[in-house]
Amino acid sequence: MSNRGDSILVLGIGNLLWADEGFGVRCAEALQAGWSLPDNVNILDGGTQGLYLLPYVTEARHLIVFDAIDYGLEPGTLKVIEGDDVPRFMGAKKMSLHQTGFQEVLSSAMLMDGLPESLVLIGVQPKELEDYGGSLRPEVRARLPEALQIALYKLRSWGVEPVAIEAAEDASPLNLNDYEAGRPDEEAACRIGDDRFLARMAEGHPTDVEL
Template sequence: MHHSEKGAVLVLGIGNILWADEGFGVRAVEALHQAYEFPAEVKLMDGGTQGLYLLPLVQDADILVIFDAIDYGLPAGTLKLVDDHDVPSYLGVKKMSLHQTGFQEVLALSAITGRYPAKVRLIGVQPLDLDTYGGSLTEPVRTQMESSVAAAIHFLVEQGYPPRRRMRGCVPESLCPSSVNLARYEAGIPLGGR
């Protein structure tokens, strides 16, 4: 299949790693990146809290996969998959945070300009704690990391973009040099808060 026949795929982790479970999306896309390599059409990105800066990337994507912590009002750690035009409404369930408001706008503008991805899959995990500044992922959310990554792989395989597992021990540079490596980040957190 020629490159031109396959569309661009964007796998985006959004959230803020400085606020406990808000970091889920970013951690999930990092975990995916560390374990798998993808065909050239697939771009993995730590979207962080960039909001509107992500618009051109979303407009260019035929398939968009989003990892994010979503307050669905479900038990903490619940993994829920949402598709296509249902995604924006879920992103705004509780207006949890600015990054989600910003990303909802990105999807809205993408739709208005007629350049909405043909397929959108939101892989969301119900957070437990969004309020601990400098906190790391809570246990219920962390335990869903593997299933979240598996859900993304399953979806990408269905869409015709099967990844390859990376060779053991060969972990690439993280997606974004400034992003904080989880183990190092946790090692630096003093026990018992401040």
């Protein structure tokens, strides 16, 4: 791809509904909320969209990816992977279906000769994934500022001058603070699935559970 100019994609991938799986998306949100960036920088909540992200990736000259990654390290450890190691690492360390999908995106971009010139993966070692409706664990949430600073450093190295902006109130129901505050306690809401429901599903009766 020779017509990508100086386009930059900052991509947060993961699933907000599974605790630390939401790290990448929360990083992208925080960058969008806290910094004014020029028009050539696109910040995208990639969620778990897989190959739907391919056009965005192939249009970018530089790519930053935020994600929760199984490095086999202590929970909350932040690690940066760059260049050719990013596709190889994501292929070898798949932790969830969205990473399988994003590995396909990178592989497809490579086959199309559309892989960005610069690849940066900013990943955190998760503590908890099996918590439906849960939020980031403290060890993981604490690394958000550092992850953003790494991304800002890379952006500056590519000629971007981020400008800090006054944080505005986010009215979205998925705003991190509101999301955490609105969650019922453990006595009112099961954290890892309702055993009665799961047992009935295993027996082949998915719709007749009285909860």
